[in-house]
Amino acid sequence: MDSYEIEYHRVVPNKLMDSILHQYGDVGFDSLPKRIKQALMYNGWRPVARKPTELEQWETVVDAFEHRVMNDELTGLSQQIHERKKPDMPSFDIGQFISSLTVSEDEDVVEQSNDLVQLVQLITDDPWLARQGFFGLAGAMERQVEYLGNTLRPNAVDRLYRMSHTALGESDLGDVRFANEDKPHVNDEITPDDRQESQQMFIKQLDDRMRRAAVIFVKCIRAHDDISKDLEQLTYNGIKAKADQNRKAREESATKQAELAVQYAGVA
Secondary structure, three states, X not given: OOHHHHHHHOOOOHHHHHHHHHHHOOOOHHHOOHHHHHHHHHOOOOOOOOOOOHHHHHHHHHHHHHHHHHOOOOOHHXXXXXXXXXXXXXXXXXXHHHHHOOOOOOOHHHHHXXXXXXXXXXXXXXXXXXXXXXXXXXXXXXXXXXXHHHHHHHXXXXXXXXXXXXXXXXXXXXXXXXXXXXXXXXXXXXXXXXXXXXXXXXXXXXXXXXXXXXXHHHHHHHHHHHHHHHHOOOOHHHHHHHHHHHHHHHHHHHXXXXXXXXXXXXXX
């Protein structure tokens, strides 16, 4: 054998091995230099997987649980957690939401909404165009408030609830196996408390957005209806009611035509 092989196969004292391993800590056997790994195995040492820390266990289980929630693949423990009683979310009604708001005329959002109304009137310089502009703005804000109240905010509240009810004990983690437990772990330094605080801030931002959209919605409806009164046109709610009646009439007409077509086919 050449000098490299002689040096490579020489017996290394246990104290030296202990000092070498201590330098690399718990980064995992696969992360050690190839020469050190070969020397260790030649001396009869076999890699022992590092046990995950409590934080790593919690992160792994919660990440897997959230993945199954998003993909509707709940099984076992995650299914039990998912089926725990959640806080009842009342159905959202934009009229009730607006009635529940307390807004003063000196608030920034109110003054800015008044400026928006004046700006639309100034730019359009025509009551018909201004009326149409206010109708479009009001409709957009109405749809936004309904989307936030019916979908986005309830989902955010549900996510916060799951965050606060997925703390698992040691008995829940006893049978969990980690495929990468011999690999170095990179911690993103985001604790469970930080995640919940961030989610609470997100919900607050949604509340502020809903409130601002609701104020703009009300201001645009009032501006639209004031112009409609001068032009002897339908109000915002009147237009929506008429559109709903026309839709129902079209559906009834289509149903009758389909029934007549079936009857005609039967006679033929």
